[in-house]
Amino acid sequence: MINFRELSEKEEEIFEEELEYWVGSSHSKNLRGKYSFIIAEGKWKELLLTNHNTINMFTENIIKNPYSIGISFGEFKKNALLINLGALSILKKNTNKLITISDEAEQLFLYKRSIITSSVIEISKQITKGDKVIIINQKKDALGIGELLIQPSEIGKQPKNEFIIRNIIDLGWFLRKGK
Amino acid sequence: MSSLDEKDLVKKYQYLPETIERFVSFFGIEETKKMVQAYETPPKTTIRCNTLKITSGELKQRLEEKGFTLEKIDFYKSGFVVDNNPLPLGATTEYLAGYYFIQSKASWLPVLLLEPSEDEVIIDMAAAPGGKATHIAAEMNNKGTVICLDISRERMKSLRSNLTRLGVINTICFRMDSRDISDLGIKADKILLDAPCSGEGLMAIDPTRKKERNIEDIRRLAQLQKELISAGLKELKKNGFLVYATCSTAPEENEEIINWAIDSFPIKVIKTKYEEFSPGLTKANEKQFHPSIKNAIRLFPHKHGTEGFFTCKLKLLESINE
Numbered sequence: 277m278i279n280f281r282e283l284s285e286k287e288e289e290i291f292e293e294e295l296e297y298w299v300g301s302s303h304s305k306n307l308r309g310k311y312s313f314i315i316a317e318g319k320w321k322e323l324l325l326t327n328h329n330t331i332n333m334f335t336e337n338i339i340k341n342p343y344s345i346g347i348s349f350g351e352f353k354k355n356a357l358l359i360n361l362g363a364l365s366i367l368k369k370n371t372n373k374l375i376t377i378s379d380e381a382e383q384l385f386l387y388k389r390s391i392i393t394s395s396v397i398e399i400s401k402q403i404t405k406g407d408k409v410i411i412i413n414q415k416k417d418a419l420g421i422g423e424l425l426i427q428p429s430e431i432g433k434q435p436k437n438e439f440i441i442r443n444i445i446d447l448g449w450f451l452r453k454g455k
Numbered sequence: 456m457s458s459l460d461e462k463d464l465v466k467k468y469q470y471l472p473e474t475i476e477r478f479v480s481f482f483g484i485e486e487t488k489k490m491v492q493a494y495e496t497p498p499k500t501t502i503r504c505n506t507l508k509i510t511s512g513e514l515k516q517r518l519e520e521k522g523f524t525l526e527k528i529d530f531y532k533s534g535f536v537v538d539n540n541p542l543p544l545g546a547t548t549e550y551l552a553g554y555y556f557i558q559s560k561a562s563w564l565p566v567l568l569l570e571p572s573e574d575e576v577i578i579d580m581a582a583a584p585g586g587k588a589t590h591i592a593a594e595m596n597n598k599g600t601v602i603c604l605d606i607s608r609e610r611m612k613s614l615r616s617n618l619t620r621l622g623v624i625n626t627i628c629f630r631m632d633s634r635d636i637s638d639l640g641i642k643a644d645k646i647l648l649d650a651p652c653s654g655e656g657l658m659a660i661d662p663t664r665k666k667e668r669n670i671e672d673i674r675r676l677a678q679l680q681k682e683l684i685s686a687g688l689k690e691l692k693k694n695g696f697l698v699y700a701t702c703s704t705a706p707e708e709n710e711e712i713i714n715w716a717i718d719s720f721p722i723k724v725i726k727t728k729y730e731e732f733s734p735g736l737t738k739a740n741e742k743q744f745h746p747s748i749k750n751a752i753r754l755f756p757h758k759h760g761t762e763g764f765f766t767c768k769l770k771l772l773e774s775i776n777e
Contacts, residue, residue, distance in 0.1 A: 340638050
């Protein structure tokens with residue numbers, strides 16, 4: 277049985293921190309105003325994204341427990357919120373945690389592969405080693421999330437075929453597991 | 456089996472004799488010949504642009520840059536016929552990014568008849584895997600609420616995946632038997648019932664249906680269809696609309712169901728603007744149907760390049776209280 281409920285104070289805090297990381301405080305406020313968020317808790321704990329009408333419909337009218345509401349924005353694990361594919365296109369518009377990769381690397385990334393030095397076309401400023409970033413192609417489509425494994429200033433010094441971005445999640449999931 | 460022509464069709468195209476006999480009684484021998492011939496060729500692949508994420512112009516340009524050929528479709532500006540596939544259409548970056556849904560063009564019609572608006576509550580009674588539910592959400596611009604019902608656990612997973620891929624956020628999904636729709640405790644502005652059916656219109660896609668579905672299956676499914684349409688109409692607001700659809704050409708699953716609903720509930724069949732398609736039958740199996748059923752829409756492979764399909768739009772004139 278999945279329990280749908282509002283965010284607790286602690287979950288609010290974690291969510292705020294995560295949004296601030298990705299889009300900064302002003303965009304974070306805008307996102308919170310534009311969308312509604314709700315927790316789905318069963319064997320795992322998910323943060324769901326929906327619109328205000330749907331939350332109102334659920335809280336005021338629905339008398340049966342749903343299977344799901346809206347789409348998954350992320351998953352709470354311990355004291356962290358792990359952003360997932362449902363959040364990508366929303367965060368992409370307002371984040372500066374972006375790395376652009378080449379067309380050749382795009383297909384490999386969508387097959388769960390990590391990214392090598394020579395595939396990186398552009399890195400947004402303010403990204404540092406260990407940051408989680410949204411990986412985009414040259415057409416600005418969000419492809420997934422990766423973790424930068426080195427300092428951006430070291431990129432030119434690395435061998436061309438060294439993995440420098442770890443694939444955390446990518447859109448290929450929809451083919452591998454989403455069907 | 457009454458004629459040599461019918462026997463030839465059974466033999467040549469490997470149908471059950473009773474199926475050909477029924478086709479001939481509904482559509483005549485000449486139309487049946489054309490229809491079963493057309494069922495030998497799968498319909499062309501069509502895609503619906505997900506306007507929540509991209510415009511149809513941008514999508515066309517991007518896929519054509521990859522070597523696909525996209526042709527516009529007259530009755531729906533966000534739909535395309537796709538030819539010349541240089542790579543699998545279900546594995547492009549554009550597909551994974553949720554820019555389109557691979558879907559038969561016949562499937563767009565029920566949603567277009569429904570005419571979703573942003574502020575409405577719409578129930579899709581057989582929502583998984585989400586082709587029509589995501590289309591409804593796109594027409595609503597992710598506003599309002601789409602209530603998605605489906606009974607299958609596996610199909611619910613596909614539905615959820617497709618909602619995420621296409622960025623559809625205005626949904627509440629329930630895994631349940633849609634006949635229990637009253638358990639939800641809400642009245643809807645509009646309902647889509649894409650009813651479970653024999654798939655008698657899907658022979659081109661699944662030739663096993665030529666022999667694996669018989670009149671007993673159709674009768675059993677017709678009973679389920681009556682139960683579903685009855686349950687749906689009871690949860691509709693006064694002046695609300697229910698769109699009924701099947702991928703079957705069998706009048707027992709279509710006109711007979713609608714005729715039964717007209718006799719049982721305060722509804723009428725609404726005339727639509729899609730006059731390029733064939734009308735509903737007004738008689739079959741020696742039964743005369745309500746004349747308004749000609750306002751329903753039928754699609755045939757030999758006439759419209761689709762699977763065999765039926766859809767119609769019903770308006771509830773008085774709310775039904777039980």
